Amino acid sequence: MFRAFSGLNGEDGGLMGETRVCIDATPLLLRSAGVKTYVYYWTEALRLEGGANSIELFPMLAPPGEVVHEQSVLNRPATMARLAWLHLANTLPVPLLNGVGAGVSVFHASHQLLRPPTNTRVTATIYDMTCWLVPQFHSPANVRMAKKFAASVMRRADGLIAISESTKNDAVRILKLDPRRVTVIYPGVAESFFCAQPLQRAKPYILFVGTIEPRKNVATLLDAYERLRPELREAFDLVLAGSPGWGDPSVLARIRQGIRGVDYLGYVPEERLPALTAGASVFVYPSVYEGFGLPVAQAMAAGIPVVTSAVSSLPEIAGAGAVAVDPGSPAELASAMAQLLESDSLRESLGANGRSIAQQYRWDCCARKSWELFRSLV
Structure with missing residues (x-):
């Protein structure tokens, strides 16, 4: 009441x-x-x-x-x-x-x-x-x-x-x-993520959702994306969704100068996030520290395979619904991304695990x- x-x-x-x-x-x-x-x-x-x-x-x-x-x-x-x-x-x-x-x-x-x-x-x-x-x-x-x-x-x-x-x-x-x-x-997690209809884009994409600030470790994500084989970068865009935050002007400048395959959307309204998330091939969240990591849980609820950090709360929240990596290693992050992007069956099984785990949220x-x-x- x-x-x-x-x-x-x-x-x-x-x-x-x-x-x-x-x-x-x-x-x-x-x-x-x-x-x-x-x-x-x-x-x-x-x-x-x-x-x-x-x-x-x-x-x-x-x-x-x-x-x-x-x-x-x-x-x-x-x-x-x-x-x-x-x-x-x-x-x-x-x-x-x-x-x-x-x-x-x-x-x-x-x-x-x-x-x-x-x-x-x-x-x-x-x-x-x-x-x-x-x-x-x-x-x-x-x-x-x-x-x-x-x-x-x-x-x-x-x-x-x-x-x-x-x-x-x-x-x-x-x-x-x-x-x-x-x-x-x-x-x-909002109910809309569990039943979201995927956004249709011209090219498949890897997705990051979060404020563009140092703790979210976007610089490492950009480095990892640039390490992918040219064929993978040609096949999959990297989409970044989130407002500019405190203390990361160099990353924003790097994004705005233009990186081939990287699409920065800026702030995305709440009602558009479920479809954007559900349309991703892989969700990547290499944060240095999270109290919970809501974007990870949202991606799992939408059945999207996740790559995230093996630190703080993220292994607890993601469990078997994600590949966990060292957030300080662009090479390890790139390897995990490539592993998922190259295997439809692995993406499907990891996404199913994540959707099951997300039921508790x-x-x-x-x-x-x-x-x-x-x-x-x-």
């Missing part, structure tokens, strides 16, 4: 036996990225699976399921005004959200922008530990914000959701958390486990 958010005075207390959860929805104000996608689909699944329980979003945007995924891109002035107001509110001596906390059972912190209330149960999602393990792949400001969020929220939260066992293990080790407070709940399952956590704290 979704209940309209009534304000900051906490006067409309919960119904008898009802668990009311307020979710920090500030990621929905950001340009499309992994955390935004997570919050977008998770809140709608929580509404559908909540039964007599209810959720509300702060800042109030619209009921889950009615929020437009691209709204922050389409209405940039209003989005920037909201973010500026939230930044200002975060400097207040008493958390702005204490008024919210008085009226809900649990407040869930989704992002490091807002300080959660101090007068209710608090949970938070741990997406990854990149700011500790690979800080060179973030701006100094992001690293500072992440560490401040860890100190003020993660260490005192009543319950934490980690999006993979790998992320949980990293967080427990680095932040010295009690592992009993951390519950692993895998995110889901469902938003309804994620929502049910999340409600179990919320109710256990009330």
